[in-house]
Amino acid sequence: MSRKLLTGNGAAAWGARLAGIDYIPAFPITPQTEIIETLEHWIGGGQIPARLVTLESEHSMITAAGAAAATGVRVFSATSSQGLLYGMEMLYAVAGWRAPFVLVNVSRGLSAPITLEPDHNDVLAARDSGFLQLHCATCQEVLDSVLIAYRLGEDLRVRLPVIVNQDGFYLSFTREPVEIPDQQAIEAFLPPYDPENMQFRASAPVSQAVAVLGGGPYSYFRYETHLASLQALAVYDEVASEFEKASGRANPAIECYRTDDAEYLFVMMGAFATKARQAVNQLREAGWRIGLVRPRLFRPFPEEKLRRALAGKKGVIVIDQNISFGRGGVLHTELASAILGKSEKPPLLVSFIGGLGGRDISAEEFYEMARVTKEAVVDGKAPEPRLLYTETELREVRKLQGIACVERQALENEL
Amino acid sequence: MTETAFKHMRDLPSTHLLGTGTPACAGCGGLQAIHQIYDVLGKNTVFVNAAGCMTLLSVYPFTPFRGSWLYTAMASAPAGAQGIRDALDILIEQKRIDKNEDLQVVVLTGDGSAYGMGLSATSSAMERKLDFIYLCYDNEGYGNTGQQYSDATPHAAKTSTSTGPGGYPGFKKDLFSIWAAHKPAYVATVIGAESLDLARKIQKARDIEGPCMIISLSPCPTGWDFDPSLTAKVGKLAVRTGIWPLKEYENGNITHTRKPAKRLPVEAYLNLQGRFKHLFEPKRDEKMLADIQTQVDAYWAKVAS
Amino acid sequence: MYRIRFHGRGGQGMKTASRLLGAAFFLEGFAVQDAPRYGAERRGAPIFAYVRAGKSPIFERGIILHPDLVIVADDSLVPVPAAGVMAGLTDRTVLLISTTETADEWRRRLHIHSAILTLPAPREVEDRLELRYVGAECAGAAACLTGHISKKKLERAILGELEGKPQKIIHRNIEMASEGYDRMADHKGLVQEGTLPSAKAYTPPAWIEMPFEAARISSPTIHAGLTSIKVRTGLWRTMRPVIDHRHCRKCWWVCSSSCPDGAISVNEEGAPGIDYDHCKGCLTCVSVCPSHAIKAIPEHQAAAAEEES
The missing domain is CATH 3.30.70.20 (Alpha-Beta Plaits)
Structure with a gap:
């Protein structure tokens, strides 16, 4: 074991390296490119025996990844944002092939307008694809999650591809101390890839991913994919527990921080959740009984665990770093459906949208969200969802609009 | 380069490898070519299919292949071929599987994918020198959805999206030249109605390493509107009128494998097909017929010079 | 509500037949649904089409399980299980076959209690795919069998559906539809409207808990060659x-x-x-x-x- 300063991208590459990957179909996109460059340098330098091929698009990249996994080699790939969406047709397809591999997505806000910094609309667009999803909050977790993802996706009860998500810039380009496990320890944890009867060989003709006609067989294949994803709930716990034995690090499906005696909870995913963790500490010093719940596993959705974590709480502050236009936060919707009709005395859920396109969330905003939620609990009624956005920010936009010659009259009316 | 195993028609395979019972239309010119091609390639192949008529060759639980098959998507079959080729190479290199387990990777697409949506994936696979065979069955339109025009539709043809008096205003894209410009290992045009020429070329494609690109003009009774018994006749006329030149590209040179000594007038080919009926009825469209003839003549004049 | 199913081969105009009948019902003031069943339909391959018609709005959709009337444009499809001609026939279903055989002969062959009627298929036509107007004839016969459609409305339906086609073709369709109609004159109104499934007493669906099966079994993969035969x-x-x-x-x-x-x-x-x-x-x-x-x-x-x- 060694300890190094690594970016999230570096940690992702190390995860792939330790997993003993055979094949990397690639396509560059900011802020992911460093991952494939790092792997290529190791290949070029003869440090790992893998093969990397740059395709002409993410659509082709994911096709090649699925096809290689379906032939029987261990595959790694990485993308981000527009790239993930460009490959979207194939995300659904290769999951339906039941071809397991690991795809690191470096979250970045979606076009339009095109931007660079992160939010989670890209990865959430793949929510229903059949890919399992692990969401990371630290660079260490990125490395750990890649290794866990291989065990999880390749488990014969599951056999599905996995997305490991990290936030662009906040993790991808940020160095943190990361423990790199020894190769031997990982070899014991992650056996060689064996997808049983999924392969292309001269001696065993197969037709994979064939068409079906009619809703009967179609429903069967699709629902089996759902059942396999649900199997991953229990398999994740097994795998995470073995990983903890091998590495000493726990990566539970949901992280519960200071939740036991809490009356209030923050719920959020991704790198910004560490900010919520700090806010929990500060609020506790100010007398709050508050904690943080962070789903690391988002698909399958650890519904039962979340329900237990939320049970008996007064108020839950759900912070979505995404927005479903015309509806609101995706995590809020999912949590609401998880507790509706299934919890006695469900807590009040209060929805906040923040961090779109990498917009910062300040400590004070966490404190204020807690205060608003406490007030809502007293009133017994959740307020309308709030976008975390200040007067100063709107003023800044007004300046930009002035330069962009946006119609003056309209601007004045708005102000 | 091995010599051709197909000197005479009687050298053609007398047993057929592709299974019957497929949902292809009766008289399908694409299937006519594919079953002949399969006989030459053999069962140690994996077909990587893009969305098109032939997607339905394998409908669960039925497949006509003795070997393997993977359905990908309309745009990315060559990338699927890349993944399989690379994975097999890795497995063989690392001695994780025996060399005997190797497969020839064959992309199978229609013209909709080959000439349009899949062209960038194809171009890129050639640039990467992927060792594969690419087989396009070209029925000059989006056949599986009811024959809308594609980039492969010939000038003046009526399709379900070019129903006006002049038919399709565009011209068939010269995919052979686009492919040849990439300098792949091999490019050839074939047609199911010329079995011997087809078998020789597929044998070459099988034996040459690198990207081997094949376009098979595929007379389509359903989309071109002719009686299914005429598939072979329409195919032969496509060659004899000079509309479908049989040729190959190898080592930078283009060779015509059939030079019709006396080309038949194009209308011999056109007037068998409902999609060109408006050129003959109710009144002959002399100008359009002359235009089409002139283009074909110009092509062959260039070949001669 | 009437539930009517047309069976034929790709190329025999079953979609058109269903539309002619649908349009005729519509002109008579009925609520109507007509639809071809899409699949990998091919020339010569068995295909089918539906018509539903009722005096009140139709909420049922999709395939017709228990038809009131089944029309077969090509008798060679009757004994073919894959064609599904006999699927869901009940004692009250009327079966109309275009055939060179007699109705008695079909009764003998099929052993069913459904009423069987025939339209004479021309013996002189060799290739049944060349029977271009058999669909119109079937639609005309069906129109008469329901007892609700006048010949005048049937003709108007044909004019509307075939608008833009050459006069000769439209005329021939009208002639054949009329012929089919007249042939059923003795059985006018024979087909009775079917009822809706009762919610008071019904057979519950045999739902199961879908068993989880590993991808080795449950991926859309065929683990052998040549199964298409x-x-x-x-x-x-x-x-x-x-x-x-x-x-x-x-x-x-x-x-x-x-x-x-x-x-x-x-x-x-x-x-x-x-x-x-x-x-x-x-x-x-x-x-x-x-x-x-x-x-x-x-x-x-x-x-x-x-x-x-």
């Missing part, structure tokens, strides 16, 4: 190519390579043979045979001759 595409055939071995010159490479489906094999003596289980009847072999040793004969005649021998 289980599909009998020979059913699509309306004309049968027959090799006259006295004239065959054994240049098998011509017919056998040309057959799109690879349905012509060659024996040890070099004589070609046709696999009738799978030959789709495109007749490419007939047109390419240099010695004209392959002839096409009507499938219904060939099948009848086979049955006799």
